[in-house]
Amino acid sequence: MLIAQISDLHVAAEGADVVGKVDSRATLAAAVARLNALRPAPDLVVITGDLVNGPKPGEYEALAPLLESLELPWCAIPGNHDDRAALRRFCAGQPWVPPEGPFFQYTIDHLPVRIIALDTLVPGEVPGLLCDRRLDWLAGRLAEAPGRPTVMLMHHPPYEIGIGFMDKLRCFGVERLGELVEHHPAIERILCGHVHRPTCVRWHGTLASTAPAVSFQFALELSSEAKGLWTQEPPGIALHFWREGAGIVSHIQPIGDYPWLSTR
Numbered sequence: 001m002l003i004a005q006i007s008d009l010h011v012a013a014e015g016a017d018v019v020g021k022v023d024s025r026a027t028l029a030a031a032v033a034r035l036n037a038l039r040p041a042p043d044l045v046v047i048t049g050d051l052v053n054g055p056k057p058g059e060y061e062a063l064a065p066l067l068e069s070l071e072l073p074w075c076a077i078p079g080n081h082d083d084r085a086a087l088r089r090f091c092a093g094q095p096w097v098p099p100e101g102p103f104f105q106y107t108i109d110h111l112p113v114r115i116i117a118l119d120t121l122v123p124g125e126v127p128g129l130l131c132d133r134r135l136d137w138l139a140g141r142l143a144e145a146p147g148r149p150t151v152m153l154m155h156h157p158p159y160e161i162g163i164g165f166m167d168k169l170r171c172f173g174v175e176r177l178g179e180l181v182e183h184h185p186a187i188e189r190i191l192c193g194h195v196h197r198p199t200c201v202r203w204h205g206t207l208a209s210t211a212p213a214v215s216f217q218f219a220l221e222l223s224s225e226a227k228g229l230w231t232q233e234p235p236g237i238a239l240h241f242w243r244e245g246a247g248i249v250s251h252i253q254p255i256g257d258y259p260w261l262s263t264r
Contacts, residue, residue: 001112003151004042004072005238006031007193008050008213010081011066013058019230024053024215027235027255028066031214034237034255036071042239043111045072048193048211049079049155051087060090078104078121079155079193080128103134107141113188113242114148116141120156120171128156128171128194135176142184149242150187157192157210161199163218164226169194178204188248189240196230198238198252212236212252 009031010024018024035045052059067074075096078087084104091097096117098106108115118138120128142150156171158178181187181204189207196213197220212235219229234254242248 001044001242002040002042003113003191003240003242004035004038004045005048005191005211005240006035006045006214007048007155007211007238008079008196008215009047009063010050010053010213010215011059011063012053013056013062016053018053019216022216025062025066027214027216028063029069031235031237031255032066032070034253036069038239038253042072044108044115045070045074046115046151046153046191047074047076048153048191049077050081050193051076051079051090053081053215055081055083055086060086063090075106075108075115075117075153077117077153077155078119080121080126082121084119084121084123103137105134105137107144109145112149112244113248114145114150115153116150117153120154127169128154130158130171130173130177132176135173135180138177139180142180142187146184147186149247150184151240151248152187152190154190154192156194157199157208158190159201159203159208161195161197161210162222163195163197164221164224165228166195166218166226167224181206188242189250191238191240198236200250207248209238209250211238214255 103119158174160167196218200209217233219231
């Protein structure tokens with residue numbers, strides 16, 4: 001099974017840019033074109049939050065035609081720039097959309113690797129949180145199929161990455177999450193977004209990682225004093241390739257025109 005991960009699309013309304021000069025509609029269009037061209041084609045595209053940049057009026061409307069051009073099955077979770085109700089309306093009709101409720105959480109069970117999507121959003125706040133209600137739901141879902149290979153989705157990473165300002169904005173309330181992960185070794189990966197950089201760490205017996213952003217990247221400032229500079233490093237797609245008996249190997253594919261050249 002091949003899972004493609006894109007994150008932090010930050011799509012702005014028509015005529016608006018993000019961080020002053022980035023056309024996030026164009027960057028997503030380029031990402032969708034690259035996803036459509038991948039061979040083998042991914043079985044699923046997971047979008048790990050911040051689909052829009054506000055949320056502000058017109059953003060989900062600008063997002064719609066871009067994702068409609070994606071020729072692959074996809075799913076999404078909310079980030080701190082998303083609105084739960086608006087995201088639910090946007091995703092209406094997708095088979096994985098959760099029923100009405102306080103959180104945007106669900107499972108996808110028909111693929112070789114099970115997907116469990118967690119909602120870390122706190123409306124009006126930038127950091128994330130996993131409260132007891134969300135974790136009770138997770139415990140129930142893990143108990144349903146404890147031996148199946150599983151990938152969990154979160155927008156906010158549950159770990160520090162070493163970039164000071166971002167570490168203050170990670171997911172909190174993760175102590176019980178760590179205990180649940182330790183008791184379920186079939187959890188192959190925790191895939192996160194939010195930090196606009198690729199990172200990876202061993203976390204409570206599994207691997208947790210973040211993906212590069214589709215929109216713009218934060219600079220690699222490995223300091224507690226990091227302020228949050230952004231950089232024009234290329235956007236990217238994370239590809240997670242699962243094989244039975246071998247687990248998952250992950251790759252980062254930059255989005256851009258990088259032709260293959262012969263070594264002969």
